[in-house]
Amino acid sequence: MILSSAYAMKGMPTEALIEARKALTLAPSSDNLLHLGVALFYAYLGRRDDALKLLDECLASRKGKPIDAYTIAEIYSALGEKDEAFKWLEKTYQDRLSTMCQLKFDPAMDNIRSDPRFKEYLKKAGFEKQSKSRIFTIIRRSHRFEIPISGRPGLSERRNSSHGRHKMP
Numbered sequence: 001m002i003l004s005s006a007y008a009m010k011g012m013p014t015e016a017l018i019e020a021r022k023a024l025t026l027a028p029s030s031d032n033l034l035h036l037g038v039a040l041f042y043a044y045l046g047r048r049d050d051a052l053k054l055l056d057e058c059l060a061s062r063k064g065k066p067i068d069a070y071t072i073a074e075i076y077s078a079l080g081e082k083d084e085a086f087k088w089l090e091k092t093y094q095d096r097l098s099t100m101c102q103l104k105f106d107p108a109m110d111n112i113r114s115d116p117r118f119k120e121y122l123k124k125a126g127f128e129k130q131s132k133s134r135i136f137t138i139i140r141r142s143h144r145f146e147i148p149i150s151g152r153p154g155l156s157e158r159r160n161s162s163h164g165r166h167k168m169p
Contacts (some may be wrong), residue, residue, distance in 0.1 A: 017038070017041040017042070021038065032061065036054075036072065037071065040074055040108065042054065055072065055075055068097070069089075069091040070100060072088040073085045073092060077109050082111070082115055089103075100125050104122060
């Protein structure tokens with residue numbers, strides 16, 4: 001799926017779809033994230049019916065399991081269904097999903113970027129006027145990453161320096 005995502009980001013949705021279909025043949029049918037990714041590629045290609053069919057199948061088969069609300073918002077945005085996209089963005093925000101960090105720079109959200117509600121979500125998520133490096137810092141802090149420092153000479157000294165720039169929360 002990584003190769004298909006790379007193709008999608010390069011603006012090569014047909015190649016992305018071919019690779020995603022290959023991944024589907026190797027993945028279990030219960031892998032909703034992979035199926036949602038293929039639905040997103042269908043949406044990019046303008047294959048609305050295929051995208052909605054796969055999306056509906058994913059929603060019907062989840063059986064109480066969590067689902068990636070952000071990818072669903074991307075699908076609806078790519079299909080031009082703004083209200084549905086914002087509905088799923090709200091779910092992403094309420095569930096505090098880490099995928100919300102992609103919002104400001106995600107090309108899949110271009111169709112809703114001009115909507116005033118989009119700016120509200122940027123503001124809610126704390127990204128309205130922040131640079132990419134500041135967003136990474138926010139993401140890093142929200143995940144509480146632990147970086148092992150044993151065996152790496154000099155890192156612990158820099159980390160605990162008086163400047164505080166390398167301190168983890």
